[in-house]
Amino acid sequence: xxxxxxxxxxxxxxxxxxxxxxxxxxxxxxxxxxxxxxxxxxxxxxxxxxxxxxxxxxxxxxxxxxxxxxxxxxxxxxxxxxxxxxxxxxxxxxxxxxxxxxxxxxxxxxxxxxxxxxxxxxxxxxxxxxxx
Numbered sequence: 001x002x003x004x005x006x007x008x009x010x011x012x013x014x015x016x017x018x019x020x021x022x023x024x025x026x027x028x029x030x031x032x033x034x035x036x037x038x039x040x041x042x043x044x045x046x047x048x049x050x051x052x053x054x055x056x057x058x059x060x061x062x063x064x065x066x067x068x069x070x071x072x073x074x075x076x077x078x079x080x081x082x083x084x085x086x087x088x089x090x091x092x093x094x095x096x097x098x099x100x101x102x103x104x105x106x107x108x109x110x111x112x113x114x115x116x117x118x119x120x121x122x123x124x125x126x127x128x129x130x131x132x
Contacts, residue, residue: 008088014080061115
C-alpha cells in the first residue's frame, strides 16, 4: 500500500487553479438506491440508480484577482467544470472531472484567525474518472 500526502492535491474550477487557496476537498460520489423488494423476502432488496454527488471545497481567503472570492463567488448558480487530482499532476495518477452546479460560496471570519472560505458543488451529468 502506498500512501500519498494531500499537499500534492490539485483542484480547478471553471479552468482556474484554486489549489494554492484550498485546504480541504470533501468528495462525495453517490448513487440513488431503489427498493425492489417483493413479497416473500425477509430483507430489503436494492438496485442501484443514477449517480449523483457533491463536493465541498474550502481554504484560506485571498482577495486577489486569482483568489477564491474573485473566482468562485461569481460562479454561484452556474454550471462549470470541476477537476480534482487527489495525488497531484503526473502520468498514471488519478483524476476526476465533472460538471458542477456551484450552489454556495461562504466566508467566515474568526477574531483570532484568518478569513476562511468554502464552496458547495453539486455534481451534474457524467463523472469522468481516468488516469492522467
